[in-house]
Amino acid sequence: xxxxEASSSMDVxxxxxxxxxLPPKPKFKPLKPHEMASGQxxxxxxxxxxxRYTPLHKLWMEFYTPIYEQMKIDIRMNKRGRKVELxxxxxxxxxxxxxxxxxxxxxxxxxxDVIDAIAILRLDELYVESFEIKDVKTLRGDHLSRAIGxxxxxxxxTKFTIENATKTRIVIADTKIHILGSFANIKVxxxxxxxxxxGSPAGKVYSKLRAITSRMAERF
Amino acid sequence: xxxxxxxxxxxxRRLKEVDPPSxxxxxxxxxxxxxxxxQYLFSSIRPFSQKCPLDQLLVDGYDAEQIWHQIDxxxxxxxxxxxxxxxxFVKNPDEIxxxxxxxxxxxxxxxxxxxxxxxxxxxxDEELDEDDDDEDDFEGVEKEEKNxxxxxxxxxxxxxxxxxxxxxxxxxxxxxxxxxKGKDSGIEDKFxxxxxxxxYLEKEExxxxxxxxxxxxxEDSEEDDELEKAGEFEMDEDDExxxxxxxxxxxxxxxxxxxxxxxxFFVGKKEKSSKRKDQLVEExxxxxxxxxxxxxxxxxxxxCVYVCVCMIxxxxxxxxxxxxxxxxxxxxxxxxxxSTHEKQLEKIQSEIELMEKANVEPKTWSMQGEVTAANRxxxxxxxxxxxxxxxxxxxxxxxxEFTASIEEMIQKRIIExxxxxxxxxxRLPSKAPREVKELDDNKSKKGLAEMYEQEYxxxxxxxxxxxxxxxxxKNEASMLFKRLCLKLDAxxxxxxxxxxxxxxxxxxxxxxxxxxxxxAPVAVSDAxxxxxxxxxxxxxxxxxxxxxxxxERKRRRANxxxxxxxxxxxxSEKKARSEKKEDNAIxxxxxx
Numbered sequence: 005x006x007x008x009e010a011s012s013s014m015d016v017x018x019x020x021x022x023x024x025x026l027p028p029k030p031k032f033k034p035l036k037p038h039e040m041a042s043g044q045x046x047x048x049x050x051x052x053x054x055x056r057y058t059p060l061h062k063l064w065m066e067f068y069t070p071i072y073e074q075m076k077i078d079i080r081m082n083k084r085g086r087k088v089e090l091x092x093x094x095x096x097x098x099x100x101x102x103x104x105x106x107x108x109x110x111x112x113x114x115x116x117d118v119i120d121a122i123a124i125l126r127l128d129e130l131y132v133e134s135f136e137i138k139d140v141k142t143l144r145g146d147h148l149s150r151a152i153g154x155x156x157x158x159x160x161x162t163k164f165t166i167e168n169a170t171k172t173r174i175v176i177a178d179t180k181i182h183i184l185g186s187f188a189n190i191k192v193x194x195x196x197x198x199x200x201x202x203g204s205p206a207g208k209v210y211s212k213l214r215a216i217t218s219r220m221a222e223r224f
Numbered sequence: 225x226x227x228x229x230x231x232x233x234x235x236x237r238r239l240k241e242v243d244p245p246s247x248x249x250x251x252x253x254x255x256x257x258x259x260x261x262x263q264y265l266f267s268s269i270r271p272f273s274q275k276c277p278l279d280q281l282l283v284d285g286y287d288a289e290q291i292w293h294q295i296d297x298x299x300x301x302x303x304x305x306x307x308x309x310x311x312x313f314v315k316n317p318d319e320i321x322x323x324x325x326x327x328x329x330x331x332x333x334x335x336x337x338x339x340x341x342x343x344x345x346x347x348x349d350e351e352l353d354e355d356d357d358d359e360d361d362f363e364g365v366e367k368e369e370k371n372x373x374x375x376x377x378x379x380x381x382x383x384x385x386x387x388x389x390x391x392x393x394x395x396x397x398x399x400x401x402x403x404x405k406g407k408d409s410g411i412e413d414k415f416x417x418x419x420x421x422x423x424y425l426e427k428e429e430x431x432x433x434x435x436x437x438x439x440x441x442x443e444d445s446e447e448d449d450e451l452e453k454a455g456e457f458e459m460d461e462d463d464e465x466x467x468x469x470x471x472x473x474x475x476x477x478x479x480x481x482x483x484x485x486x487x488x489f490f491v492g493k494k495e496k497s498s499k500r501k502d503q504l505v506e507e508x509x510x511x512x513x514x515x516x517x518x519x520x521x522x523x524x525x526x527x528c529v530y531v532c533v534c535m536i537x538x539x540x541x542x543x544x545x546x547x548x549x550x551x552x553x554x555x556x557x558x559x560x561x562x563s564t565h566e567k568q569l570e571k572i573q574s575e576i577e578l579m580e581k582a583n584v585e586p587k588t589w590s591m592q593g594e595v596t597a598a599n600r601x602x603x604x605x606x607x608x609x610x611x612x613x614x615x616x617x618x619x620x621x622x623x624x625e626f627t628a629s630i631e632e633m634i635q636k637r638i639i640e641x642x643x644x645x646x647x648x649x650x651r652l653p654s655k656a657p658r659e660v661k662e663l664d665d666n667k668s669k670k671g672l673a674e675m676y677e678q679e680y681x682x683x684x685x686x687x688x689x690x691x692x693x694x695x696x697x698k699n700e701a702s703m704l705f706k707r708l709c710l711k712l713d714a715x716x717x718x719x720x721x722x723x724x725x726x727x728x729x730x731x732x733x734x735x736x737x738x739x740x741x742x743x744a745p746v747a748v749s750d751a752x753x754x755x756x757x758x759x760x761x762x763x764x765x766x767x768x769x770x771x772x773x774x775x776e777r778k779r780r781r782a783n784x785x786x787x788x789x790x791x792x793x794x795x796s797e798k799k800a801r802s803e804k805k806e807d808n809a810i811x812x813x814x815x816x
Contacts, residue, residue, distance in 0.1 A: 119671030126673050161665040168664045171675050184672065210663055218661055 046099075048090040048106035049082075056113050057086065066118045070125055071108070075101040079109075088113075107132070114182045115175035121184070133190050134182045140201045152176065154200045162206050166196050169213045192216055232264015259283040262291065266298065275301040314487065415490055483561070 052060055060067070064081070071079045071090070078091040088109050092102050104125050111121040111132055124130050137143060143151050155176055156163050163174050170193040172185030181197060183190050192213070199209050235257045242254065266281035276298040283291060313320050562570065589600040590608055620626065637643060668675070760766075772780070 117671070119673065122671065123673035123676060127676055130672075130676075157665075160667065164667050165663045165665040168666075168668050169661075171672070171679070173672050186676075214661070214663060221661060 046092045046102055048102055048109075050088045050090070050106060050109045050113060052081075052086045052088060052113055054086075056115070060088075060112070063118050067109070067112070070122060071105050075105050075125060077101055077105045079105065111184055115177055116173055116182070116184055120173045124184075127186075129186055130184060131187060131190060132182055132184050133194065134180060135194070137179045137181065137201055140198050143201075148179065151201050151203075152179070154203075154206070155181070155197060157206060162200065162209070165210060166193055166213065169217045170196070188220075192220075229264065229268070232260055232267070235260035235264060259291070262295070266295065269298065269302070273298045273302045413490070 060081070068079060071077050076093055076096045078093055080089050080091075081087075082089055090102060090105050090109065092099075096102065108121050108124045111124055112118060114132065114134070116132075124132075137148065137151055141151075154162070157165070163176065166172070167174055170185065170189045172183050172189045172193045174193060174197070175182040175184075183193050183197075185193065196209050196213055199212070200206070238257050239254075239261050246254070260283075263281045263283055266278075270276065270279065278294055278297060281291065281294055286294075589595050589604065592599070670678075767776070
């Protein structure tokens, strides 16, 4: 904004008169991330659900180290409020780091593993998509249970198959489903999960997956 | 009765006297007289015919044909009776002499030639309603002649002669044509005499010539003759041979030959009354076949007269136009009895007529071309055998043999193993088989970040591809195989030439003694065991610590101390030496 104003002012100056001696062009350094939003420090607060409290407690250092050291974001746990707080530091290189860290913490809170969630920090284009079973098909009681069972498979087989085939990570939390991965992969994983919810057998979903993934692999 | 009889006789006489030309034109008065005459004849014969249902001939308002039928009714049974009588006479010729025969009339009649009878017969109309009348006439004449008191014997003789003559004629002709001509002795008989035959022949020829010359002039006489002949011809009741008379002409000879019988020639009498008329009338040849000769001269003579009268009457009623050539022609023709050739011709003619008729008529629907249902009668297809192509193979009839043959084939095939199984054609790989990425259903050990990292690296640097699953599997397989081989070798007691033992420093482990005692040592031999002296190298009495007395304990402790002290001194000395060396060395180094 300031640069624009400067340029416009400069234009105006040039148009108006040549006699005045213009002040030297201001040179501004690029804004530091923490200076953005008018130099105020930015926060992010991510609440911790109770079932993730203990795992967070266990894996705190794995949290802390990449965020503080690599992303240069301050992180602290507010125990009383059950919140994880993130703050930019003066030497945060990129404003998006904060958001990434927030996403990372949020992903962990959803139920993803740290090593999986870490990918958010490292890759730009990973997203988390969440939806519920009832969004796909209204199921009640036993049907719902069966649907959940279908999604997971025996010992999680089906879920792992989908994860491996589509390079995503899936978290099935009761009726909520969270998928972590790139946009296209999320789509494929979501479609497969939807088929499973709607009732097709796992074998059918596997064959579809196979076809899709082979096609996707051929592209590269 | 007498009046009527007289009237009838008078009518007859009048008919006789009638001018033949006047017969040509229809004349009602003549017709009336003819009818009256027929009635008279009918009633005169009536007493002789017992089976006849009619008492008198009904003439008023009746048709010619109806009158004829009445006459026929009377004469038919009469004929049969007469025939029987003739047969009797044939068997017993003596009886003939007993009969009375009117002479004059008979002679006259017989004098009239047979030839003319034959000539004129065919021309007459078939409807002879006056035949019976003629017969009646004849009977009447017979009575008159009887009344006249003729000499039966004479007449018999005459008749016989006449008959002989006629027979001679016939036989002569037949003899000429078929039998040997030179054999006179064979032919001549008491009946047949060649001289008489020749005479007769000449006579006949003359008559024929005369007849040809004078058509009109001789008409009357000829007519009479013809009438007589016709009358004679139409006498069925006399059982006479017309065939013999017919044979006089060439054409009829053959037929006469067919119908000729012994009786015709060699059994007296018999004027052959012309059957022609009867045949014409009845349209049957049977009338001509009169096998039995009537030996009754009386009857013959009367018959002749009757026949003549009948002819006249018939002519009146039927209004026939006479002409000799016509008669001749008709005579020439085969009357009723046609020859085989003519029969064939007739047959062919009828067939031709039929065929022509069929051709002219419109064809039947089945012979037309395309026929729709509207052009043929209802359900007419059912009657016709249609022939059309069946493009469908007829279903096979399942018999035991059929099934047996099938089963045989099956058995043979099973034995040979020659099933016509469809073999999948091997498909040539057009392109390299795509590496199928198998879905792994285990939890991935790599984190998501690592996966993406790998993916990125692959994209950037294709060469740094990680070990593909193939190689992994290979390694795994090779490892497994090695382990398996080891186990198998152990099972076989290592009975193979072992590798040369490389002498190198290796620790010898002390295998437990128990293992050694096993029968099948697995991988160890005695040689690997340590020797006892290697196990323990000691001297003296070796005692456990528990066994030691106090004194010995003290002694051991003392020894230990002494050793330790000695070692300590040595160590200190070493240290001193090493320190000295270092001190010496450093300056050495500084200097150097």
